[in-house]
Amino acid sequence: MTEPATNRKHLILDAACQAIARTGAAAVRVADVAREAGVSTALVHYYFPARADVILAAFGHADDMADAVAEEQMATLATGRERVERLILVWAGDDPAIRTNWAVWNEMWQYAAHNDAARAMVADSHGRWLEQVAGLIAEGTAEGSIPATVNVDAAARRLAACVDDWGRETLIGMRTPAGMRAALAAATAHELGPVRRARGRAA
Protein backbone atom coordinates (compact mmCIF):
# COMPACT_ATOMS: atom_id res chain seq x y z
CA MET A 1 0.00 0.00 0.00
CA THR A 2 3.01 2.25 0.42
CA GLU A 3 5.86 1.31 -1.91
CA PRO A 4 5.34 2.54 -5.50
CA ALA A 5 3.81 -0.15 -7.68
CA THR A 6 6.18 -1.37 -10.36
CA ASN A 7 3.61 -2.91 -12.66
CA ARG A 8 0.06 -2.02 -13.53
CA LYS A 9 -1.48 -5.10 -11.99
CA HIS A 10 0.07 -4.25 -8.64
CA LEU A 11 -1.02 -0.64 -9.10
CA ILE A 12 -4.60 -1.73 -9.68
CA LEU A 13 -4.60 -3.83 -6.51
CA ASP A 14 -3.27 -0.91 -4.47
CA ALA A 15 -6.01 1.24 -5.93
CA ALA A 16 -8.62 -1.41 -5.16
CA CYS A 17 -7.48 -1.54 -1.51
CA GLN A 18 -7.80 2.22 -1.24
CA ALA A 19 -11.25 2.13 -2.79
CA ILE A 20 -12.38 -0.73 -0.56
CA ALA A 21 -11.13 1.05 2.55
CA ARG A 22 -12.88 4.25 1.52
CA THR A 23 -16.31 3.04 0.46
CA GLY A 24 -16.54 -0.63 1.44
CA ALA A 25 -16.06 -3.62 -0.84
CA ALA A 26 -19.72 -3.87 -1.78
CA ALA A 27 -19.85 -0.27 -3.01
CA VAL A 28 -16.62 -0.35 -5.00
CA ARG A 29 -17.19 0.04 -8.76
CA VAL A 30 -14.73 -1.12 -11.36
CA ALA A 31 -14.69 2.49 -12.56
CA ASP A 32 -13.62 3.63 -9.06
CA VAL A 33 -10.65 1.29 -9.08
CA ALA A 34 -9.71 2.37 -12.60
CA ARG A 35 -9.92 6.06 -11.73
CA GLU A 36 -7.92 5.61 -8.53
CA ALA A 37 -5.24 3.73 -10.49
CA GLY A 38 -5.30 6.18 -13.40
CA VAL A 39 -6.20 3.46 -15.85
CA SER A 40 -9.11 2.47 -18.09
CA THR A 41 -11.83 0.15 -16.85
CA ALA A 42 -10.96 -2.12 -19.75
CA LEU A 43 -7.48 -2.63 -18.31
CA VAL A 44 -8.93 -3.67 -14.99
CA HIS A 45 -10.98 -6.28 -16.85
CA TYR A 46 -7.89 -7.23 -18.82
CA TYR A 47 -6.14 -8.36 -15.64
CA PHE A 48 -9.19 -9.43 -13.68
CA PRO A 49 -12.00 -10.98 -15.73
CA ALA A 50 -14.76 -10.06 -13.30
CA ARG A 51 -15.30 -7.45 -10.63
CA ALA A 52 -15.29 -10.11 -7.92
CA ASP A 53 -11.80 -11.13 -9.02
CA VAL A 54 -10.46 -7.64 -8.36
CA ILE A 55 -12.02 -7.55 -4.92
CA LEU A 56 -10.74 -10.97 -3.90
CA ALA A 57 -7.26 -10.28 -5.27
CA ALA A 58 -7.21 -7.02 -3.31
CA PHE A 59 -8.07 -8.93 -0.14
CA GLY A 60 -5.18 -11.29 -0.76
CA HIS A 61 -2.93 -8.34 -1.51
CA ALA A 62 -3.80 -6.65 1.79
CA ASP A 63 -3.30 -9.90 3.61
CA ASP A 64 0.23 -10.25 2.22
CA MET A 65 0.99 -6.69 3.31
CA ALA A 66 -0.28 -7.45 6.80
CA ASP A 67 2.02 -10.44 7.14
CA ALA A 68 4.98 -8.36 6.01
CA VAL A 69 4.21 -5.55 8.45
CA ALA A 70 3.81 -7.92 11.39
CA GLU A 71 7.04 -9.69 10.52
CA GLU A 72 8.95 -6.43 10.31
CA GLN A 73 7.52 -5.06 13.55
CA MET A 74 8.62 -8.02 15.61
CA ALA A 75 12.04 -8.55 14.07
CA THR A 76 14.06 -6.71 16.71
CA LEU A 77 12.28 -7.89 19.84
CA ALA A 78 13.86 -10.38 22.21
CA THR A 79 11.26 -12.11 24.38
CA GLY A 80 8.01 -13.84 23.46
CA ARG A 81 6.17 -11.46 25.73
CA GLU A 82 7.54 -8.39 24.00
CA ARG A 83 6.60 -9.83 20.64
CA VAL A 84 3.05 -10.61 21.77
CA GLU A 85 2.66 -7.11 23.13
CA ARG A 86 3.90 -5.60 19.90
CA LEU A 87 1.84 -7.87 17.67
CA ILE A 88 -1.32 -7.01 19.58
CA LEU A 89 -0.65 -3.31 19.15
CA VAL A 90 0.38 -3.28 15.50
CA TRP A 91 -3.11 -2.77 14.10
CA ALA A 92 -3.91 0.00 16.55
CA GLY A 93 -1.28 2.24 14.97
CA ASP A 94 -1.93 5.76 13.69
CA ASP A 95 -0.32 5.28 10.28
CA PRO A 96 -2.90 5.72 7.47
CA ALA A 97 -1.51 2.64 5.72
CA ILE A 98 -2.25 0.62 8.85
CA ARG A 99 -5.74 1.98 8.94
CA THR A 100 -6.32 1.18 5.30
CA ASN A 101 -5.05 -2.33 5.77
CA TRP A 102 -7.25 -2.81 8.78
CA ALA A 103 -10.29 -1.49 6.94
CA VAL A 104 -9.69 -3.89 4.06
CA TRP A 105 -9.28 -6.79 6.46
CA ASN A 106 -12.56 -5.86 8.07
CA GLU A 107 -14.30 -5.71 4.70
CA MET A 108 -12.90 -9.13 3.92
CA TRP A 109 -14.62 -10.56 6.98
CA GLN A 110 -17.89 -9.08 5.96
CA TYR A 111 -17.53 -10.23 2.38
CA ALA A 112 -16.82 -13.72 3.70
CA ALA A 113 -20.29 -13.92 5.19
CA HIS A 114 -21.71 -14.19 1.68
CA ASN A 115 -18.84 -15.44 -0.49
CA ASP A 116 -17.21 -18.84 -0.31
CA ALA A 117 -13.85 -17.85 -1.75
CA ALA A 118 -13.50 -15.02 0.74
CA ARG A 119 -14.57 -17.34 3.52
CA ALA A 120 -11.69 -19.67 2.76
CA MET A 121 -9.25 -16.77 2.74
CA VAL A 122 -10.51 -15.46 6.06
CA ALA A 123 -10.42 -18.88 7.67
CA ASP A 124 -6.83 -19.37 6.57
CA SER A 125 -5.70 -15.88 7.43
CA HIS A 126 -7.44 -15.79 10.79
CA GLY A 127 -6.11 -19.23 11.66
CA ARG A 128 -2.55 -18.12 10.98
CA TRP A 129 -3.04 -15.00 13.05
CA LEU A 130 -4.34 -17.01 16.00
CA GLU A 131 -1.48 -19.49 15.71
CA GLN A 132 1.01 -16.66 15.61
CA VAL A 133 -0.33 -15.12 18.82
CA ALA A 134 -0.58 -18.49 20.55
CA GLY A 135 2.93 -19.42 19.38
CA LEU A 136 4.41 -16.25 20.83
CA ILE A 137 2.60 -16.73 24.13
CA ALA A 138 3.91 -20.29 24.26
CA GLU A 139 7.44 -18.98 23.65
CA GLY A 140 6.92 -16.56 26.52
CA THR A 141 5.82 -19.24 28.94
CA ALA A 142 8.71 -21.47 27.86
CA GLU A 143 11.29 -18.76 28.50
CA GLY A 144 9.59 -17.43 31.64
CA SER A 145 8.57 -13.97 30.43
CA ILE A 146 4.94 -15.13 30.76
CA PRO A 147 3.64 -17.16 33.74
CA ALA A 148 3.28 -20.88 33.00
CA THR A 149 -0.22 -20.78 34.49
CA VAL A 150 -1.56 -18.92 31.44
CA ASN A 151 -3.82 -21.03 29.22
CA VAL A 152 -2.07 -20.36 25.91
CA ASP A 153 -4.85 -21.00 23.41
CA ALA A 154 -7.64 -19.45 25.43
CA ALA A 155 -5.60 -16.32 26.12
CA ALA A 156 -4.67 -16.02 22.45
CA ARG A 157 -8.30 -16.26 21.39
CA ARG A 158 -9.46 -13.71 23.93
CA LEU A 159 -6.73 -11.26 22.98
CA ALA A 160 -7.46 -11.74 19.30
CA ALA A 161 -11.12 -11.04 19.98
CA CYS A 162 -10.23 -7.77 21.69
CA VAL A 163 -8.03 -6.73 18.77
CA ASP A 164 -10.74 -7.54 16.23
CA ASP A 165 -13.64 -5.99 18.09
CA TRP A 166 -11.96 -2.86 19.37
CA GLY A 167 -10.34 -2.41 15.99
CA ARG A 168 -13.76 -2.33 14.45
CA GLU A 169 -14.91 0.22 17.01
CA THR A 170 -11.89 2.35 16.17
CA LEU A 171 -12.57 2.07 12.46
CA ILE A 172 -16.09 3.40 12.96
CA GLY A 173 -14.82 6.22 15.12
CA MET A 174 -16.14 5.02 18.46
CA ARG A 175 -12.60 4.99 19.84
CA THR A 176 -9.34 6.71 19.04
CA PRO A 177 -6.32 4.62 18.06
CA ALA A 178 -4.60 5.85 21.24
CA GLY A 179 -7.57 4.72 23.34
CA MET A 180 -7.49 1.37 21.64
CA ARG A 181 -3.78 0.99 22.35
CA ALA A 182 -4.34 1.73 26.04
CA ALA A 183 -7.21 -0.76 26.27
CA LEU A 184 -5.21 -3.42 24.44
CA ALA A 185 -2.16 -2.89 26.67
CA ALA A 186 -4.39 -3.33 29.71
CA ALA A 187 -6.02 -6.43 28.28
CA THR A 188 -2.62 -7.93 27.46
CA ALA A 189 -1.40 -7.27 31.00
CA HIS A 190 -4.58 -8.82 32.36
CA GLU A 191 -4.13 -11.96 30.25
CA LEU A 192 -0.39 -12.45 30.60
CA GLY A 193 0.05 -11.37 34.20
CA PRO A 194 2.33 -8.61 35.49
CA VAL A 195 5.46 -7.83 33.52
CA ARG A 196 8.55 -9.49 34.90
CA ARG A 197 12.12 -10.01 33.74
CA ALA A 198 12.66 -13.11 31.65
CA ARG A 199 13.71 -16.07 33.81
CA GLY A 200 12.95 -13.82 36.78
CA ARG A 201 11.89 -14.62 40.30
CA ALA A 202 8.87 -16.88 40.70
CA ALA A 203 5.35 -15.44 41.12
Place this chain on the structure above:
Amino acid sequence: MTEPATNRKHLILDAACQAIARTGAAAVRVADVAREAGVSTALVHYYFPARADVILAAFGHADDMADAVAEEQMATLATGRERVERLILVWAGDDPAIRTNWAVWNEMWQYAAHNDAARAMVADSHGRWLEQVAGLIAEGTAEGSIPATVNVDAAARRLAACVDDWGRETLIGMRTPAGMRAALAAATAHELGPVRRARGRAA
Protein backbone atom coordinates in the same frame (compact mmCIF):
# COMPACT_ATOMS: atom_id res chain seq x y z
CA MET B 1 -38.88 -11.74 13.48
CA THR B 2 -41.14 -14.42 14.92
CA GLU B 3 -44.58 -13.14 15.84
CA PRO B 4 -46.91 -12.61 12.83
CA ALA B 5 -46.82 -9.03 11.59
CA THR B 6 -50.12 -7.25 12.09
CA ASN B 7 -49.57 -4.48 9.59
CA ARG B 8 -47.76 -4.33 6.28
CA LYS B 9 -45.10 -1.93 7.47
CA HIS B 10 -44.05 -4.34 10.16
CA LEU B 11 -44.22 -7.17 7.64
CA ILE B 12 -41.89 -5.31 5.30
CA LEU B 13 -39.36 -4.75 8.09
CA ASP B 14 -39.40 -8.44 9.00
CA ALA B 15 -38.83 -9.25 5.34
CA ALA B 16 -36.01 -6.74 5.14
CA CYS B 17 -34.31 -8.35 8.15
CA GLN B 18 -34.53 -11.75 6.52
CA ALA B 19 -33.13 -10.40 3.27
CA ILE B 20 -30.31 -8.58 5.04
CA ALA B 21 -29.39 -11.69 7.01
CA ARG B 22 -29.42 -13.80 3.87
CA THR B 23 -27.49 -11.65 1.39
CA GLY B 24 -26.01 -8.76 3.36
CA ALA B 25 -27.38 -5.23 3.57
CA ALA B 26 -25.40 -3.95 0.62
CA ALA B 27 -26.76 -6.62 -1.71
CA VAL B 28 -30.41 -6.30 -0.66
CA ARG B 29 -32.62 -4.98 -3.47
CA VAL B 30 -35.94 -3.32 -2.86
CA ALA B 31 -37.43 -6.05 -5.07
CA ASP B 32 -35.99 -8.71 -2.72
CA VAL B 33 -37.70 -7.15 0.27
CA ALA B 34 -40.96 -6.83 -1.64
CA ARG B 35 -40.88 -10.44 -2.81
CA GLU B 36 -40.02 -11.72 0.68
CA ALA B 37 -42.91 -9.74 2.12
CA GLY B 38 -45.29 -10.67 -0.70
CA VAL B 39 -46.01 -7.05 -1.67
CA SER B 40 -45.18 -4.75 -4.56
CA THR B 41 -41.98 -2.71 -4.69
CA ALA B 42 -44.18 0.37 -4.88
CA LEU B 43 -45.58 -0.42 -1.44
CA VAL B 44 -42.10 -0.61 0.00
CA HIS B 45 -41.50 2.88 -1.41
CA TYR B 46 -44.87 3.97 -0.08
CA TYR B 47 -43.73 3.35 3.50
CA PHE B 48 -40.03 4.06 3.02
CA PRO B 49 -39.18 6.79 0.51
CA ALA B 50 -35.72 5.48 -0.30
CA ARG B 51 -33.95 2.15 -0.17
CA ALA B 52 -31.65 3.40 2.58
CA ASP B 53 -34.68 4.13 4.75
CA VAL B 54 -35.79 0.49 4.58
CA ILE B 55 -32.34 -0.74 5.53
CA LEU B 56 -31.96 1.65 8.45
CA ALA B 57 -35.48 0.97 9.72
CA ALA B 58 -34.75 -2.76 9.55
CA PHE B 59 -31.64 -2.22 11.66
CA GLY B 60 -33.71 -0.39 14.25
CA HIS B 61 -36.34 -3.11 14.10
CA ALA B 62 -33.76 -5.83 14.76
CA ASP B 63 -32.31 -3.78 17.58
CA ASP B 64 -35.71 -3.53 19.28
CA MET B 65 -36.15 -7.29 18.94
CA ALA B 66 -32.75 -7.85 20.50
CA ASP B 67 -33.63 -5.75 23.53
CA ALA B 68 -36.87 -7.64 23.99
CA VAL B 69 -35.16 -11.03 23.74
CA ALA B 70 -32.46 -10.09 26.24
CA GLU B 71 -35.05 -8.73 28.66
CA GLU B 72 -37.12 -11.89 28.44
CA GLN B 73 -34.15 -14.21 28.85
CA MET B 74 -33.00 -12.63 32.07
CA ALA B 75 -36.39 -12.14 33.69
CA THR B 76 -36.37 -15.24 35.87
CA LEU B 77 -32.76 -15.17 37.05
CA ALA B 78 -31.83 -14.23 40.60
CA THR B 79 -28.20 -13.12 40.85
CA GLY B 80 -26.21 -10.64 38.80
CA ARG B 81 -23.76 -13.36 37.94
CA GLU B 82 -26.48 -15.61 36.54
CA ARG B 83 -27.84 -12.76 34.48
CA VAL B 84 -24.40 -11.90 33.07
CA GLU B 85 -23.81 -15.51 32.15
CA ARG B 86 -27.16 -15.73 30.42
CA LEU B 87 -26.80 -12.40 28.63
CA ILE B 88 -23.42 -13.41 27.27
CA LEU B 89 -24.83 -16.65 25.92
CA VAL B 90 -28.05 -15.32 24.42
CA TRP B 91 -26.60 -14.56 20.98
CA ALA B 92 -24.85 -17.91 20.75
CA GLY B 93 -28.21 -19.71 20.66
CA ASP B 94 -29.24 -22.21 17.98
CA ASP B 95 -32.61 -20.61 17.23
CA PRO B 96 -32.76 -19.38 13.61
CA ALA B 97 -34.38 -16.15 14.78
CA ILE B 98 -31.37 -15.52 17.01
CA ARG B 99 -29.06 -16.15 14.12
CA THR B 100 -30.98 -13.81 11.87
CA ASN B 101 -30.94 -11.11 14.48
CA TRP B 102 -27.24 -11.54 15.00
CA ALA B 103 -26.57 -11.42 11.28
CA VAL B 104 -28.52 -8.18 10.96
CA TRP B 105 -26.67 -6.68 13.90
CA ASN B 106 -23.40 -7.59 12.23
CA GLU B 107 -24.48 -6.00 8.96
CA MET B 108 -25.41 -2.89 10.89
CA TRP B 109 -21.84 -2.58 12.15
CA GLN B 110 -20.48 -2.90 8.68
CA TYR B 111 -22.98 -0.43 7.26
CA ALA B 112 -21.96 2.00 9.99
CA ALA B 113 -18.44 2.18 8.61
CA HIS B 114 -19.77 4.15 5.64
CA ASN B 115 -23.07 5.64 6.82
CA ASP B 116 -23.51 8.32 9.47
CA ALA B 117 -27.06 7.44 10.48
CA ALA B 118 -26.12 3.80 11.01
CA ARG B 119 -23.04 4.88 12.93
CA ALA B 120 -25.19 6.78 15.42
CA MET B 121 -27.47 3.76 15.84
CA VAL B 122 -24.53 1.45 16.43
CA ALA B 123 -22.91 3.79 18.91
CA ASP B 124 -26.13 4.05 20.88
CA SER B 125 -26.96 0.37 20.71
CA HIS B 126 -23.46 -0.80 21.52
CA GLY B 127 -23.21 1.66 24.38
CA ARG B 128 -26.40 0.33 25.92
CA TRP B 129 -25.22 -3.25 25.54
CA LEU B 130 -21.93 -2.46 27.28
CA GLU B 131 -23.72 -0.65 30.07
CA GLN B 132 -26.06 -3.56 30.51
CA VAL B 133 -23.20 -6.05 30.90
CA ALA B 134 -21.25 -3.72 33.18
CA GLY B 135 -24.38 -3.03 35.24
CA LEU B 136 -25.01 -6.71 35.80
CA ILE B 137 -21.39 -7.36 36.76
CA ALA B 138 -21.61 -4.48 39.22
CA GLU B 139 -24.76 -6.01 40.70
CA GLY B 140 -22.89 -9.26 41.07
CA THR B 141 -19.99 -7.70 42.90
CA ALA B 142 -22.37 -5.77 45.14
CA GLU B 143 -24.28 -8.90 46.14
CA GLY B 144 -21.18 -11.12 46.34
CA SER B 145 -21.87 -13.50 43.44
CA ILE B 146 -18.85 -11.98 41.67
CA PRO B 147 -15.55 -11.17 43.44
CA ALA B 148 -15.13 -7.50 44.30
CA THR B 149 -11.65 -7.60 42.78
CA VAL B 150 -13.09 -7.72 39.24
CA ASN B 151 -12.63 -4.52 37.26
CA VAL B 152 -16.23 -4.05 36.18
CA ASP B 153 -15.83 -1.92 33.04
CA ALA B 154 -12.73 -3.65 31.72
CA ALA B 155 -14.27 -7.09 32.21
CA ALA B 156 -17.47 -5.98 30.51
CA ARG B 157 -15.57 -4.68 27.50
CA ARG B 158 -13.47 -7.80 27.18
CA LEU B 159 -16.49 -10.08 27.43
CA ALA B 160 -18.39 -7.97 24.92
CA ALA B 161 -15.44 -8.22 22.54
CA CYS B 162 -15.50 -12.01 22.82
CA VAL B 163 -19.23 -12.11 22.11
CA ASP B 164 -18.87 -9.84 19.08
CA ASP B 165 -15.82 -11.48 17.60
CA TRP B 166 -16.70 -15.10 18.19
CA GLY B 167 -20.24 -14.38 17.07
CA ARG B 168 -18.85 -13.19 13.77
CA GLU B 169 -16.75 -16.33 13.48
CA THR B 170 -19.85 -18.41 14.12
CA LEU B 171 -21.83 -16.50 11.55
CA ILE B 172 -19.22 -17.25 8.91
CA GLY B 173 -19.17 -20.89 9.88
CA MET B 174 -15.74 -20.99 11.50
CA ARG B 175 -17.33 -22.18 14.74
CA THR B 176 -20.50 -23.97 15.74
CA PRO B 177 -22.94 -22.23 18.10
CA ALA B 178 -22.21 -24.96 20.66
CA GLY B 179 -18.48 -24.33 20.40
CA MET B 180 -19.10 -20.64 20.82
CA ARG B 181 -21.19 -21.24 23.92
CA ALA B 182 -18.43 -23.35 25.45
CA ALA B 183 -15.78 -20.73 24.70
CA LEU B 184 -17.98 -17.94 26.07
CA ALA B 185 -18.73 -19.88 29.24
CA ALA B 186 -15.00 -20.38 29.75
CA ALA B 187 -14.26 -16.72 29.09
CA THR B 188 -16.97 -15.64 31.53
CA ALA B 189 -15.57 -17.93 34.21
CA HIS B 190 -12.10 -16.55 33.52
CA GLU B 191 -13.29 -12.96 33.87
CA LEU B 192 -15.65 -13.34 36.82
CA GLY B 193 -13.72 -15.89 38.85
CA PRO B 194 -14.95 -19.31 39.99
CA VAL B 195 -18.68 -19.73 40.58
CA ARG B 196 -19.66 -19.43 44.19
CA ARG B 197 -22.89 -19.14 46.15
CA ALA B 198 -24.20 -15.61 46.53
CA ARG B 199 -23.08 -14.02 49.79
CA GLY B 200 -20.80 -17.04 50.20
CA ARG B 201 -17.55 -17.50 52.05
CA ALA B 202 -14.78 -15.01 51.28
CA ALA B 203 -12.14 -15.74 48.64
Place this chain on the structure above:
DNA sequence: GGGTATCCTGACTGATCAGTCAGTCAGCCT
Protein backbone atom coordinates in the same frame (compact mmCIF):
# COMPACT_ATOMS: atom_id res chain seq x y z
C1' DG C 1 -75.21 8.25 -3.57
C1' DG C 2 -71.14 11.18 -3.64
C1' DG C 3 -66.83 12.66 -1.63
C1' DT C 4 -62.43 11.61 0.10
C1' DA C 5 -58.62 9.40 2.56
C1' DT C 6 -55.73 5.38 2.91
C1' DC C 7 -53.62 1.47 1.12
C1' DC C 8 -51.96 -0.72 -2.67
C1' DT C 9 -50.53 -2.13 -7.59
C1' DG C 10 -48.55 -2.80 -12.51
C1' DA C 11 -46.18 -0.56 -15.77
C1' DC C 12 -42.88 2.51 -16.74
C1' DT C 13 -38.35 5.44 -16.88
C1' DG C 14 -33.86 7.11 -16.32
C1' DA C 15 -29.49 6.15 -14.37
C1' DT C 16 -25.86 3.23 -13.36
C1' DC C 17 -22.60 -0.26 -14.19
C1' DA C 18 -20.18 -4.74 -15.55
C1' DG C 19 -18.35 -6.47 -19.23
C1' DT C 20 -17.28 -6.50 -24.57
C1' DC C 21 -15.11 -5.23 -28.70
C1' DA C 22 -12.60 -3.27 -32.40
C1' DG C 23 -8.69 -1.17 -32.82
C1' DT C 24 -4.15 1.64 -31.48
C1' DC C 25 0.57 1.59 -30.16
C1' DA C 26 5.24 0.27 -28.65
C1' DG C 27 8.53 -3.12 -28.53
C1' DC C 28 10.74 -7.20 -30.25
C1' DC C 29 12.06 -10.83 -33.36
C1' DT C 30 13.73 -12.31 -38.03
Place this chain on the structure above:
DNA sequence: AGGCTGACTGACTGATCAGTCAGGATACCC
Protein backbone atom coordinates in the same frame (compact mmCIF):
# COMPACT_ATOMS: atom_id res chain seq x y z
C1' DA D 1 11.35 -3.55 -43.43
C1' DG D 2 7.55 -6.32 -42.12
C1' DG D 3 5.02 -9.13 -39.07
C1' DC D 4 3.68 -10.46 -34.57
C1' DT D 5 2.42 -9.94 -29.63
C1' DG D 6 1.09 -8.07 -25.29
C1' DA D 7 -0.55 -3.92 -23.13
C1' DC D 8 -3.90 -0.69 -23.36
C1' DT D 9 -8.02 2.39 -24.63
C1' DG D 10 -12.66 4.71 -25.89
C1' DA D 11 -16.97 3.72 -27.12
C1' DC D 12 -20.54 0.86 -26.75
C1' DT D 13 -24.36 -2.51 -24.98
C1' DG D 14 -27.44 -5.06 -22.29
C1' DA D 15 -28.99 -5.80 -17.75
C1' DT D 16 -30.30 -4.29 -13.44
C1' DC D 17 -32.51 -1.44 -10.22
C1' DA D 18 -34.38 2.69 -7.51
C1' DG D 19 -37.89 5.42 -7.70
C1' DT D 20 -42.39 7.49 -10.13
C1' DC D 21 -47.02 7.73 -11.57
C1' DA D 22 -51.70 7.15 -12.71
C1' DG D 23 -55.07 4.78 -11.14
C1' DG D 24 -57.80 0.70 -8.64
C1' DA D 25 -59.89 -1.02 -4.38
C1' DT D 26 -61.79 -0.56 0.11
C1' DA D 27 -63.64 1.73 3.98
C1' DC D 28 -65.56 5.49 6.38
C1' DC D 29 -68.24 9.70 6.77
C1' DC D 30 -71.86 13.07 5.20
